[in-house]
């Protein structure tokens with residue numbers, strides 16, 4: 001029995017000594033490698049598997065960087081590829097006007113008034129610059145893209161609403177503004 005205990009003790013000592021972190025060029029013991037170490041190529045190295053012998057591959061066709069805008073430029077900016085403001089785009093439909101009214105009453109009416117005549121509640125509090133009335137010819141003649149731009153980026157003393165109002169809702173609001181303008185004619 002005593003020999004047994006002694007041999008366990010010696011064995012434990014050897015084991016512990018073995019664990020002392022001596023410098024070694026060999027990799028540490030790794031009983032279950034899983035997929036931890038795999039073959040890989042360094043950047044710019046050669047890989048004859050591919051026709052161009054380059055280990056580095058191009059992103060697959062159609063890959064879009066996160067910083068690039070997705071989808072339709074006109075929808076997202078209110079401008080065409082040449083940078084001109086668009087008018088009456090196909091994605092802005094009269095059906096959106098209901099949703100537009102809902103959003104307009106939340107975001108715009110307080111300043112521009114529920115009818116868009118510039119007489120919102122804010123005028124009772126002596127807002128220094130009267131919000132523009134949408135019933136003016138010069139504004140009616142502006143393309144839809146201008147309205148989109150104003151909501152997105154603000155204009156002069158009007159703040160930007162791009163963080164509050166998603167793109168689709170901005171178009172819905174414009175659809176409703178057009179309806180208000182027609183009703184006022």
Ligand code: HEC
Pocket residue numbers: 104107108109110111112122129130131132139147150151155156157158159161165173177
């Ligand atoms: C905090 C008040 C306020 C809110 C809310 C507001 N506006 Fe305005 N808006 C203004 C003021 C003030 C002006 C006039 C800016 C100036 O001339 O300095 C203006 C101007 C405008 C114009 C005229 C731009 C031009 O060409 O001169 C449009 C179009 C417009 N707003 C649309 C909207 C829409 C759509 C909403 C809702 C999404 C909205 N505004 C919300 C205050 C507001």
